[in-house]
Amino acid sequence: MKTRSGLVDLPLAKVFTCIEQGPVLLVTTRDGRKNNVMTITWSSVLDFTGHFCIVTGSWNYSCRALLKNSECVVAIPPATMLETAVDIGMCSGADTDKFRRFGLTALKAQEVKAPLLGECLANIECRVSDYVTAHNIFVLAAVKAWINPACSDHRIAHAIGDGTFTIDGERVNLRSRMAEKIPDGV
Numbered sequence: 437m438k439t440r441s442g443l444v445d446l447p448l449a450k451v452f453t454c455i456e457q458g459p460v461l462l463v464t465t466r467d468g469r470k471n472n473v474m475t476i477t478w479s480s481v482l483d484f485t486g487h488f489c490i491v492t493g494s495w496n497y498s499c500r501a502l503l504k505n506s507e508c509v510v511a512i513p514p515a516t517m518l519e520t521a522v523d524i525g526m527c528s529g530a531d532t533d534k535f536r537r538f539g540l541t542a543l544k545a546q547e548v549k550a551p552l553l554g555e556c557l558a559n560i561e562c563r564v565s566d567y568v569t570a571h572n573i574f575v576l577a578a579v580k581a582w583i584n585p586a587c588s589d590h591r592i593a594h595a596i597g598d599g600t601f602t603i604d605g606e607r608v609n610l611r612s613r614m615a616e617k618i619p620d621g622v
């Protein structure tokens with residue numbers, strides 16, 4: 437695995453600003469000696485301190501690693517990676533080495549064994565803090581987060597859920613109308 441040189445710290449207090457946008461996510465896990473990655477579009481912020489949740493269940497190979505190791509990396513791909521992100525979500529680590537198949541760059545994380553994704557805009561190292569089995573909800577606690585300044589495309593993709601997607605367009609700043617304490621985002 438390569439080193440993560442070039443990545444910059446993202447304070448945990450800003451992690452929610454990555455997830456609140458409802459981005460297409462890539463979730464990496466490491467099961468023993470094998471890295472895997474899946475696509476997730478069902479997610480939600482839970483607080484301002486780096487807790488958020490993703491929805492996935494035992495039908496995915498990644499679920500076993502999440503339950504076994506209680507950790508993962510949640511990465512935000514740039515819009516230019518959208519087609520790859522969809523393809524990643526259409527095959528399984530059960531029979532495919534997705535890092536090899538999609539030419540993904542695995543970087544060593546700081547706090548977890550799952551790899552960071554070198555192509556992504558942001559990487560959030562997480563521990564599983566709860567699993568709500570009735571709804572297949574993994575509650576994640578961010579323990580370390582990174583921004584990738586080398587990523588030139590800052591647009592994020594969002595799933596509608598019917599096979600169509602939107603890609604970030606204009607960003608509007610209404611901070612002056614909101615609470616003074618609202619933190620800066622990414």
Ligand SMILES: Cc1cc2nc3c(=O)[nH]c(=O)nc-3n(C[C@H](O)[C@H](O)[C@H](O)COP(=O)(O)O)c2cc1C
Nearest residue numbers: 474475476477478492496497498522525527528529
């Ligand atoms: C656009 C897209 C979004 C997806 N979102 C989710 C999701 O939110 N939750 C989920 O469990 N699976 C989701 N999937 C399906 C998984 O990514 C897919 O089952 C994946 O191949 C599982 O990989 P694994 O078996 O290696 O864990 C999505 C797939 C695509 C293409």
